[in-house]
Amino acid sequence: MAPAVDREGYWGPTTSTLDWCEENYAVTWYIAEFWNTVSNLIMIIPPIFGAIQSVRDGLEKRYVAAYLALTVVGMGSWCFHMTLKYEMQLLDELPMIYSCCIFVYCMFECFKTKNSVNYHLLFTLVLFSLIVTTVYLKVKEPVFHQVIFFKLPSIY
Template sequence: MDSSTVVPFWGPSTSYLNFCEEDYVVTRFVAEFINTFSSLIFIIYGIYGLNQLRNKQQTGYRSVSYLGLIGVGVCSAGYHMTLKYHTQMSDELSMHLLTTPLLYRILTFQASPERTRLVGIVLSILFTIVMVVHMAMDEFVLHAVSFGLAVYMIATRTSKIIFQQVTDPTLRKKLRNISFFGIFCFGLGYSAWLIDEWACGFLINTRHAVGLPLAFLTELHGWWHILTAIGGYVAVALVDLVTTGELHEDPTEHLAWPLPLAARFIESQTGSWKQK
């Protein structure tokens, strides 16, 4: 489809960010086809997590983070489908709605009631400041830095809690491997995000040369969605496990794909390295 002759169903773009995927190439109803449908992986992981909670206790507050994953997927898909300013804001808001409850859970783990209330107040104030400044001033740096800092705090604090709470060395090692895999996915996804921006011209020329469906593989922002969805699910699942005391047995095989496969691969590689 020649995108230059397409009349967009959603009208002209009003978002101030537009990624390397060419707009309305596949259909006039979806601005960025791959970026839209790759966002659905967040929803899949969220639904899987909620399904795993069905037979567990106190699932109300535990479901919040999995609902956050679903929210990220819905808002991201809406943004890339329409390329409107308000859907862009909802996409960026959803990222903080995912990380803030996770921060609250790990920062209040085994904390006193006074500290718990203080953390809740501080996080609420910071969340409000970040989003008001971001939306009122079209300011992107504060949003990006605060999100990156939240991810860093979640990763480091979760690893520390695993070390403190898990006494079985084998189980601790497996959980740490899963944590490192999630961090690796975030890092690899961020690299794909940067390359998608820096090498956009080359990527577009490559897509035109190879044609569909192979051109879909060069949509690196879509890979960012997939990789960060995996990393986000790892964060949500591990925070849920370590803050609810459900670490009496190995939970690896109950986690969503590809975590069981990744855990076995990392374990085999570290075992081979030790033998050498």
């Protein structure tokens, strides 16, 4: 879905495999998709406070990891929508898969003994992430990412 007007801004020509429906560089020369970019603040700032509060409350590390994963996704999405560069697209999309794996781990560990670690599940999710990353870097097909991102939470 390419916008009707294709402008080149500070970051140069678009190299991403996706270009959303927002007009590029319409608000400022420095941000390709202004509203998609700034809307990511909600994915960056509140999760930081959640992570800090989780530490203060002495919650397990998996909760801190989940909050920080949301922050990383928000920062990656900020970079992608700001530049529309392929490398930044990867910084947006791959952390979405990784954070989803963290959330799946958290869901499976809801009713476990406190402070125990399910190493088998952890290994499986890390291996899954590595395989998805490798395949995605080879095929460079956004539909692959979309299918994986849709299916991953449904395993629970």
